[in-house]
Amino acid sequence: KLKKPNLFIVGAAKSGTSSLASYLSQHPDIFLSGMKEPAYYVEDYGYDDWDEYVSLYAGRREKVLCDATTGYLYEPSAPACIKKNHLDAKIVIILRNPIDMAFSHWQHMRVIGNESLSFTEAISDKERAYRKTGEFGRKCKGWWCSFLYIERAMYYEQVKRYLDIFGTEGVCLLTFEEFIKSPNETLDSVTSFLGLDINDFDTRKIKNAGGRLRSKFIRDAIYLREYSFLRKIIPPAARHKIRCFVRDLNKSATKESMTQKERGQLRKLFHDDVERLGGLINSDFSVWVDFI
Numbered sequence: 001k002l003k004k005p006n007l008f009i010v011g012a013a014k015s016g017t018s019s020l021a022s023y024l025s026q027h028p029d030i031f032l033s034g035m036k037e038p039a040y041y042v043e044d045y046g047y048d049d050w051d052e053y054v055s056l057y058a059g060r061r062e063k064v065l066c067d068a069t070t071g072y073l074y075e076p077s078a079p080a081c082i083k084k085n086h087l088d089a090k091i092v093i094i095l096r097n098p099i100d101m102a103f104s105h106w107q108h109m110r111v112i113g114n115e116s117l118s119f120t121e122a123i124s125d126k127e128r129a130y131r132k133t134g135e136f137g138r139k140c141k142g143w144w145c146s147f148l149y150i151e152r153a154m155y156y157e158q159v160k161r162y163l164d165i166f167g168t169e170g171v172c173l174l175t176f177e178e179f180i181k182s183p184n185e186t187l188d189s190v191t192s193f194l195g196l197d198i199n200d201f202d203t204r205k206i207k208n209a210g211g212r213l214r215s216k217f218i219r220d221a222i223y224l225r226e227y228s229f230l231r232k233i234i235p236p237a238a239r240h241k242i243r244c245f246v247r248d249l250n251k252s253a254t255k256e257s258m259t260q261k262e263r264g265q266l267r268k269l270f271h272d273d274v275e276r277l278g279g280l281i282n283s284d285f286s287v288w289v290d291f292i
Helices: 017-024 050-055 078-085 098-111 125-130 134-139 155-166 176-181 183-193 216-222 228-232 236-249 260-281
Strands: 007-009 030-032 064-067 090-095 171-175
Touching: 007 017, 017 030, 017 090, 017 183, 078 155, 090 155, 090 176, 090 183, 098 260, 155 171, 155 260, 171 176, 171 183, 176 183
Parallel strands: 007 064, 007 090, 030 064, 090 171
Antiparallel strands: none
């Protein structure tokens, strides 16, 4: 029987998906592939060959096989494609205060060397419009939607697409803030959602945490910008593991912070979307203190 994912952790970006997926993989009935984000259902990015994609899960005996690609939340076609090819799939969505998510996402893009503009410049109306053009898509490094910090944090339409297709019974909605406060309770709720036995999880290690860049040389090396020949001899899953390990070593614990002016600007930008999202899932998002 063909083995393929039946659990999709679809986002949001910089909202604890790496830690969530890593912790869940400690469960004896859950498998997370070495390539955490295959991105098969992200248009023009990630794995584009079905056989290569499902080979990540070949021979696994676990009940739950996980694909944890954050781009699936923003990709409009992803929910329908996942439902079509994975009839028994369940969806986990973890959301972070959109203000913090947008800034953390920008900071991450700076650390990996893809973003050259300041946060204020990157979220200006002019720049946001330019980043949706074909010209920008051809010039940027990686998936062009990764540069849409405001749009990726507008959750209402993204969540609605999954609820419309999978229904409330097929979608587990979490918040980053509750996950950080009570990780084991959050993990217990996910395992219950998956119909699995409760497990004893070790949540001491945070995966893919933010921080400042220590060395641009090391950053460029692990992303193989000057060493593209290594792509031909190191398999994608192995490159991913090496990259994540070295990237964590290359980050200091000190993080940049946004100004109060920037935070106020984002509060206005996200206010209506947060209200619509709250109505959709019947939540007041009291953990998002900017929107109380």
